[in-house]
Amino acid sequence: MGTPSSNVDSAALETELDQVINRSVGISMLLVSTADGRAIAHRSLNKLDPRRLSAMSNSFLTLGETLSRELGLSTADYVTMSTSQGSMVLVRVAADRPYTLAALGHADTSLAILLYAARDAAARIKQLL
Template identity: 55%
Template sequence: MQQATLEKIVSMSERNVQSPVDVDAIRGEFERVQSRANGISMLLLSTADGRALADWTHARLDPRRVAAMTNSFLTLGETLAREVGMSGADHATVSTAQGSLVVVRVTGTRSCTLAVLGDPNATLAVLLFAARECASRIRPLI
């Protein structure tokens, strides 16, 4: 490989390096949110490419797998909203007899996805409020 090509690659990779995320501070916010809202069983922050950054959970699940799916789910919702002539999706939800999941976009220095899972006792309104509040509090941390 030519030296000029190597220098371009190194230069590009240096520009794409983002500052590290304060995972402890984010988990602290997760604990704060779950202590204020009954029925939350998981909070998960993932990157736009589906990698788990931070999680807090009582649920029996693999945060890495869920991270990849939640980002894809929200992206699909955003795309669908645009396709049918809406401005854009504020959030995406899944509701079942076992509980509900709310997924929101958090855009700070980087774009992330926040997922909030609730048990059957948590209303969708509580989960959406918790997700929005948590997103606003962690936005400066990402």
């Protein structure tokens, strides 16, 4: 993974991701990346490439934010993607610099539960970034 900002407590961030995965039964992946798409921390129950996912996740969230502005709406708080095999929520974490949190839910996890867990995790990890 990429090198996190010097002010990021990597151990505390990894611990927080572990806690979110352990208490949120429906989440199978969490990924924190910089606004330029570099992975700094992740947890996954599946074998995934965090570097590739970081770049794509950040681009998808940025596209959602850009679309929101073009529509004359306020800044997008999050974007979602839903499939028959699961859903993903991408949340901007506005710390000292912007980060992206990606949360992947199982097929049987409701989007509302996933969104709540992702927004809660973003608020918790914001303090660590």
